Amino acid sequence: MTRVSRPAWQEKPTVAGRAGKGTVLTGVVLAVLVPLWVVLVTSLSSRETITAAGGLVVVPRGVDLSAYEIIFAGGQITRALAVSATVTLLGTAVSLVVTVLAAYGLSRPGSLGHRFLLFYFLMTFLVYPGMVPSYLVVTGLGLKDSLWSLVLPSAVSVFNLVVVRAFFQSLPGELLDSARIDGAGEFRILWRIVLPLSKAVVAVVGLFYAVGYWNVWFSALLYIDDNDKFPIQRVLQSFILAGQAPQTSGVAAGTALPPTLAVKMAVVVVTVVPIALVYPFIQRHFTRGVLVGAVKG
Numbered sequence: 001m002t003r004v005s006r007p008a009w010q011e012k013p014t015v016a017g018r019a020g021k022g023t024v025l026t027g028v029v030l031a032v033l034v035p036l037w038v039v040l041v042t043s044l045s046s047r048e049t050i051t052a053a054g055g056l057v058v059v060p061r062g063v064d065l066s067a068y069e070i071i072f073a074g075g076q077i078t079r080a081l082a083v084s085a086t087v088t089l090l091g092t093a094v095s096l097v098v099t100v101l102a103a104y105g106l107s108r109p110g111s112l113g114h115r116f117l118l119f120y121f122l123m124t125f126l127v128y129p130g131m132v133p134s135y136l137v138v139t140g141l142g143l144k145d146s147l148w149s150l151v152l153p154s155a156v157s158v159f160n161l162v163v164v165r166a167f168f169q170s171l172p173g174e175l176l177d178s179a180r181i182d183g184a185g186e187f188r189i190l191w192r193i194v195l196p197l198s199k200a201v202v203a204v205v206g207l208f209y210a211v212g213y214w215n216v217w218f219s220a221l222l223y224i225d226d227n228d229k230f231p232i233q234r235v236l237q238s239f240i241l242a243g244q245a246p247q248t249s250g251v252a253a254g255t256a257l258p259p260t261l262a263v264k265m266a267v268v269v270v271t272v273v274p275i276a277l278v279y280p281f282i283q284r285h286f287t288r289g290v291l292v293g294a295v296k297g
Helices: 015-043 047-053 066-073 076-107 114-123 129-139 158-169 173-181 186-197 201-215 216-221 234-239 260-282 285-297
Strands: none
Touching: 015 201, 015 260, 047 129, 047 234, 066 260, 076 114, 076 158, 076 186, 076 201, 076 260, 114 158, 129 216, 158 201, 173 186, 186 201, 186 234, 201 260, 234 260
């Protein structure tokens, strides 16, 4: 087996350096996993276990699913999950279409209004309209209390647009020119050549958009008044911060309710699990999709 030689500028790792890196990485992993473990264990704990622990539970003592039965019995969590899934799928699709089209147009030198539009997009990094003007625009367009109010105001992220544009610019220009010589139009070039070569960056940007739409709650706080249209994050906020109790219309009379802390942690678990299940399928594209577009841009 041939051993790969280290670059001349890269120093030889020391024992202390390796131990330090291992310690730091272990600390980071524990800082992420321990809170998730505590939340999961607490959501599955009984009233006696939570009382004995004095709050959050670290060591499990049996499994109690009553908290999950309660939050799903009333229908509020199920409805909120459906709303969040709809907003996530719809918003991600809209954002990807707009971002890819805008990035492709801005990546082609000599396109109509190229410099002005690029400057217009980049100005949003420095100048943000603020909450009140945004609210007036959304209500003026008749989007109040509509799911579109959670999608359209954040349909384009300039950061994602810049990353995708940089990736498109890194593609060989000769490849696109050969397609034009063969008579292909811009939309055919984008669909048949550019997008197949950009699956990594599109997947990563799509994950960024999906996470953003799944975690939306402040826009729902501003624009959504109908409880039936609350996304899951808005419901979670009402449970934890506002102290509201979950709907229990599907629970039989006389049924003992689980502790409030277990219910709150169960809602947190239900909120985190869907997006956590999607992440492993996209994670392998991160290095190629983000770093290549950023460095070559």
